Amino acid sequence: MNKSEHLDSVIKTHQITKEEKLLNKFRERNKEVKDDLFEHYKGSIYNPFNSGSYAKNTAINTKFDFDLIAPFKRYAFGTKGTLKEMYEDVYDFLYEKYKDVAKVKKQKVSIGIEFYADSENDIVKIDVTPGRELNEKQYIEDSKLNLYVYSRYGKFDAGSERIQTNIQAQIDSIRNRATTEKDSIRKIIRLLKVWKKTKFDYPTKSYFLELITIKAFDNKTIAGNLWDKLKTVLEYIKDEVTKDSFTLKDKGNSSNDLADTLTESEKRTLSNDMKNILDRIEENDENIKTYFPENAKFKEDKKEENKYQVKGSGFFTIPPKNERFG
Template identity: 70%
Template structure:
């Protein structure tokens, strides 16, 4: 079989635009929450914006993120207001507004809204990330924010008020690459997200996979067809992620090292998974379908349009849709 043709089909069948109605519902709910926050906090809040995989154009239709960052002014909660007070105030507001329509819960640095299943069987999920500018009226020029940690996040303990980040810089880290390289980076990231989603619960976060893909592009000669490029990335992860000196700097704050979000055993697990995957695919090309399955919900329409379906073994059914 042609592994690159298969991977191309994986990407096409996982395009988020194929879930047009569900995507529209998420966009509408995101806009509704954004307007509610602006109405509630008025001049104390800058315009909230989406920061997840949809904003980076790396989303897949079996799971993508709608993270709504809400940047507050430095004195929005009083001249001596704390980040904890900001976080709790936003939670209380969202809970009171949506408690009859959604489960509203406190998460690591965000507030999650999981809306109850609608008449179409769809569930909408939006995570609101409150952040506060460093100094009064400087956010529009430097875009730096401080986040509150509700419970432990990597090496940040619960109650920490010291996560400095620049979320727009994280988005630009992918969006501002050269056109051809950017397209390759996004394809590889989408494929790794398909792999991660197919595994179910997995300790490695999507942001980690994004950063390690970009670092591989910065440190390796990556060329050839889609499979050859993906193979180079998988080998890079296998060979480097367990090294003690390896680090993944947050483009929003170079003092944040994303490798600290994984334990030593979790990094070893990621390396071993890459090793085993590469070995099995080398043994039999058909095994690539186990690790990178097409989304069977859309496979027929793409094979009919393009005539490039790579079947022979029935593809693995996609995991349950889980937007958010």
């Protein structure tokens, strides 16, 4: 089989434009939440804005990642207000506002609003990340925010108030590279997201995969067809992520190291997963379909008249004597 052709089809069947109707539902809910936040915290909040893969131009149609950043003013929660108080206040507001129509839950640094399935069985999920400017009016100058860490986030402890970043810079840096290098970086990021979607709650953040892809392109010669490029990036992740010297600088704050968002054991898992993908595809090209599946919903219908078949004249079988599964 031609692996690059398959990967190309994976990307095509995951294009967000194929899910325009669902995308519009996300856009509408996103606007609703944004307007509610702005109205409720009038005078204490700057304009909420989108981050996440949709804003970064790296989205796939099975996971839109509508993340909304709520940038609060320094004294929005009183002169002695803590980041924890900010996080809890936003959670309480969103919970009260949406509890009848959505599941509202606390996440690592954000609050997830998962709207119940509509009549077409579509589920819209918006993540809201509250952040607070470092000093009064400083956000206007530097776009920097402090985030609250609700639950353990790699090396960041729960209850930590130390994540400081410039989310707008994060978005811009990824979007710029993903747009200008759309045949390489953007495609590889999307393929890695398709792979991530095949896993149970995988600890590696999409932002981590975006940054490590860009770092691979900056440090390795990545050329050839789509499979060659993907293979080089997978090898790079496998070889580099567990090294003590490995760092992944946050584009929003170079003193933040995204490598710290994974524990040592999670890094080993990521490296092993990359090794497994490479080994299994090396053994048999067909295995690429398991790790990088097309979105069946948009696969072109090759309508052959296929049927289940029988080898002889009857159906009766006693299955083979011994078989081992693993």
